[in-house]
Amino acid sequence: MTLKTYRKKRNFRTTAEPSGERVKRPKGPSLIYVVQKHQARSLHYDFRLEWKGVLLSWAVPKGPSLDPSVKRLAAPVEDHPIEYADFEGVIPEGEYGGGTVMVWDLGTWTPEVPDVDAALEKGDLKFTLKGTKLKGSWVLVRTRGFPPGSGRTSWLLIKHRDRYASTDDVTVSKPRSVASKRMLAQIAGDGGGDVRKAAAGDP
Ligand code: MN
Numbered sequence: 001m002t003l004k005t006y007r008k009k010r011n012f013r014t015t016a017e018p019s020g021e022r023v024k025r026p027k028g029p030s031l032i033y034v035v036q037k038h039q040a041r042s043l044h045y046d047f048r049l050e051w052k053g054v055l056l057s058w059a060v061p062k063g064p065s066l067d068p069s070v071k072r073l074a075a076p077v078e079d080h081p082i083e084y085a086d087f088e089g090v091i092p093e094g095e096y097g098g099g100t101v102m103v104w105d106l107g108t109w110t111p112e113v114p115d116v117d118a119a120l121e122k123g124d125l126k127f128t129l130k131g132t133k134l135k136g137s138w139v140l141v142r143t144r145g146f147p148p149g150s151g152r153t154s155w156l157l158i159k160h161r162d163r164y165a166s167t168d169d170v171t172v173s174k175p176r177s178v179a180s181k182r183m184l185a186q187i188a189g190d191g192g193g194d195v196r197k198a199a200a201g202d203p
Pocket of ligand 1: 097
């Protein structure tokens with residue numbers, strides 16, 4: 001768990017993203033959970049869980065599904081700083097991840113396993129989310145890799161069956177920022193970004 005890769009990919013004189021130098025953590029034992037909708041080269045949802053001083057991160061191309069029969073591909077990406085959970089705005093074109101970022105959901109998470117590190121190692125992390133849009137029990141499970149035979153590790157994000165499970169497509173029914181209520185196009189417009197490109201990510 002280190003921010004070395006995160007910092008290497010970014011020029012903090014150009015992007016407004018946090019460098020993670022200032023460690024800012026809310027008080028209390030709760031662990032942060034955030035999903036950031038990110039219209040970059042392609043649209044995806046960055047799923048992040050606070051663990052040991054960073055945000056463990058996965059890029060979920062189709063976004064989370066509340067339907068337990070639907071498995072969503074989650075590609076592991078570099079750890080992000082805790083402060084990143086608050087980041088909503090425009091990453092300049094030409095920079096890593098250039099495009100528009102929305103705080104799509106934010107809250108806390110609780111492991112459902114006694115040992116998170118062991119669960120990550122094993123590739124089977126069960127947890128409970130307490131967000132605005134996503135709640136209840138979920139699992140991230142590591143698979144053989146996608147595409148098959150590529151040797152690349154990937155994970156699947158799956159909703160467990162509980163009272164928060166649903167066939168409602170939450171990415172369509174709840175498209176707005178939980179931080180500002182804005183759509184992607186508005187965030188891009190306010191931040192001097194590419195409005196047309198961002199709008200392509202709005203339902
Ligand atoms: Mn991203």
